[in-house]
Amino acid sequence: EAQVTQNPRYLITVTGKKLTVTCSQNMNHEYMSWYRQDPGLGLRQIYYSMNVEVTDKGDVPEGYKVSRKEKRNFPLILESPSPNQTSLYFCASRFVGGGNQPQHFGDGTRLSIL
Amino acid sequence: GQNIDQPTEMTATEGAIVQINCTYQTSGFNGLFWYQQHAGEAPTFLSYNVLDGLEEKGRFSSFLSRSKGYSYLLLKELQMKDSASYLCALNTNAGKSTFGDGTTLTVKP
Secondary structure, X not given: OOOEEEEOOEEEEOOOOOEEEEEEEOOXXXXXXXXXXXXXXXXXXXXXXXXOOEEEXXXXXXXXXXXXXXXXEOOEEEOOOOHHXXXXXXXXXXXXXXXXXXXXXXXXXXXXXX | OOEEEOOOEEEEEOOOOEEEEEEEEOOOOOEEEEEEEOXXXXXXXXXXXXXXXXXXXXXXXXXXXXXXXXXXXXXXXXOHHXXXXXXXXXXXXXXXXXXXXXXXXXXXX
C-alpha cells in the first residue's frame, strides 16, 4: 500500500530533550516536506526537500533540522525542543516531474513539549 | 509572499451545493490545490488547477482565475461525510508550499 509513515504518532516530552520524528514514504517520491498545524493557523511549511541531499527552509524553520540522506526518509529533528513547538506535525511527499503533483500526507505526529 | 484567504466557517444543508472561496496575493505559483481534512486526520487531495478555468472531478469542482487571484471549490450533492475542513494551497516551482488556514464546513441534515 502506498503510504507516508510517521513515527511516533504521539509524544509528550520535556523542554531541551532532543527528539526525532521519522518520516518514510514508499512511493519513490523525490519531494518531501514537513508541516506543523496549530489551531486556527492551517498548515505551515517547516522544511522541504526536492531530492536526496537537497533541503530548503520553509516559512517556519527556526528550531528544527532535517536531513535527506535517502530518498525514502526525511526525519525532522528538534535539537532543543521548547513549549512553543507543541503542535501537530505532518510529513508529506509527492513526485516532482510532470508538472503539478498533489502531496500525500502521513497520519500526523502530535508533540507536546512540557 | 503568498497570503491566502479563506472563510473560516461555512454551513450548508445535505443535498445542497456549496462554494468555498480562496483568494491569494502572490508573485507566482505553479498550481493551486484543494485538500480535505477531517478532524484529527491527515489532509487528502481533492482537486487542482494550473490553468484558468473549471476542473471537474465527480461531486467536486475547482475553478481558478489567475488574473483575479481567486479560486473556488464547488461541492455538489452534499453529504454528511463532507463535513470537514477544506484547505487551499499554492505550490511554487522551487518547492515551497503555502496553505490557507482552511474553511470548516458543517453539513446539516
